[in-house]
Amino acid sequence: MPLMVQALLPVFVLIMFGHLFRRIDFPGGDFWPQAERFTYYVLFPAMLVFKLGQARLPASAYGEIAVLIGSMLLAMTLVLAMVQWFWRWSGPVFSSVYQGAIRFNSYVGLAAGGMLLGDEGLSLTAIAVAVMVPLLNLLCILMFSLVATDGPVRLGPVFRAIGTNPLIVGSVTGVVWSFFEIGFHPLIGGILEPLSNLALPMGLMTVGAGLQLKALRGASLPFIVSSVLKLVAFPLMTAGLALLLGLDGLMVQVAVLLAALPTATSAYILARQLGGDAPLMAAIISGQTLLAIASIPLMLSILW
Secondary structure (H helix, E strand, C coil): CCHHHHHHHHHHHHHHHHHHHHHCCCCCCCHHHHHHHHHHHHHHHHHHHHHHHHCCCCHHHHHHHHHHHHHHHHHHHHHHHHHHHHHCCCHHHHHHHHHHHHCCCHHHHHHHHHHHHHHHHHHHHHHHHHHHHHHHHHHHHHHHHHHCCCCCCCHHHHHHHHHCCHHHHHHHHHHHHHHCCCCCCHHHHHHHHHHHHHHHHHHHHHHHHCCCHHHHHHCCHHHHHHHHHHHHHHHHHHHHHHHHHCCCCHHHHHHHHHHHCCCCCHHHHHHHHHCCCHHHHHHHHHHHHHHHHHHHHHHHHHHC
16 A cells, blocks of 8 residues: 555544444534534644644744745635636635635644654644634635625634634644743643644544535535635645745645645534535535545645
């Protein structure tokens, strides 16, 4: 079995385990929504602090990855604007296409980054996530205000949500910890390490538990366009931008991986809250997660 497939297979097997357990209602009750909440607010921040706190990355890496991430998002936004000019979908439909083509599942990204690229790759992936999450939220909110809402979107709650996002807080804390080379007392490390080890498998199973495969019955042209842009065009575009910017090595591998990921499950919540096409968004999330089982190894084998 090729090493890349061997490394990625556990990621998708854990996702399928989560979906299976949710289908058979095991362990029952509201376990999976609460598990997702616990993972988001406790396990992943603990992992980010622990892993980034031990990383020793050059200062230049932060600026370079910020430039590459910003260029990726701007380029894809321009492509999506051209797509909308051609097809002229309704605002709610385009909002779901936009989110599907530009957002990424951070749980899958951090798990795949760690399994494929080791601790240094996981640290770079976490930094890229910390850069991408606020930028993506701002872009998506701006897009909704332009095409999918009747009135202006209030930016105050958006900025508060970004500032209190556990993934951003954990990443920033870990970067500061690393920059000052504080290190971890054995007691603190002894608490953070097992939480860190639990984060990725639990996060992946909650992704699977949240899949809505029934939504795929309504798959349509917007679903196809969004998925092709996200799973194929975005990683190709990212590799091209890295070449133009003169970047290479581990940083580019991380950026290409993030670009190749299926869209974020949180896109469904945003679609419901801000007037998007929620059923289409559910189909895009579920369909891309399944398609990514084949597309991620394929794109990475071509571009890495």
